[in-house]
Amino acid sequence: MSMSDEDRAALRLESYFEAARAHPPVPSAALMASVLRAAETMQPAPPRVPLAARLRAASGGWPVLAGLAAAAAALGVWIGAALPGANGGATEAAYLVDVAPELAFVLAGDF
């Protein structure tokens, strides 16, 4: 089967496109360097991570921190209960009510 003139012209044109694809302009080293320099100049700095977030990440996240807080609170309660002489008399209770009036109800039972 012979090709039509139109097919031949299309084939010929394709050989031009093929030649153009095979010979792209190659960027000069100066152009590549200049583009990269501009990129590095204009590039935003990596975001600074706040201290709390870094600690959180380093300690294993919120669940671990919450566990630590609970353990610290429990230790405080134990120290408060176990220290000798922690149960003061009326004088100490009155002093505590002076500095922290909201304790009046709590301490009322001691009298």
Place this chain on the structure above:
Amino acid sequence: MDMPRDDPDATPEEALLAAFAAGDRAAARALTQRLTPRVLAHAYRLLGNRAEAEEVAQEAMLRLWRQAPEWRAGEAKPSTWLYRVTANLCIDRRRRARAGEVPLDAVPEPPDTSPAAIERMQARARAEALQAALGDLPERQREAVVLRHIEGLSNPEIAAIMGTSIEAVEGLTARGRRALAAALGHRKEELGHVDER
């Protein structure tokens, strides 16, 4: 300059641009290496002038870096956006050149003095002849033909870049191909084409 090779299939360019905006230096290198040659080639094919094409490529890439922090995921691909910016910069240059503000003399490429095979020389001659014929096409026909037949993009991609319909792209490429075939037809023997019937 010596840059590590970028594998175009490795990371999508959108992800690289997001990494660039997050301060990743390697992403800056990968994007430079992947996109600069494409931008330069497109500018050269639209302008026909190597020095002008390098300036356009530099400016287009600069705009990409500037745009990166505001880039929204899911929008146009960076390369699609770059093709559009490059075409607009080229159109501006050609208009200014026509108005006499910027000289746009096509500086011929220095001849290849290496002992190249005849076939290679013919291919190069064809590429140059095509470049000259492209220069005579109307701007939008030239852009559509280059994107379709040299860059190898699909008609929907070209329509997105040129802000037009797929049918309009088909019309532009068809008219462009006809005009190129006519312009190059008379040089076929000179460029090594012998028709076989």
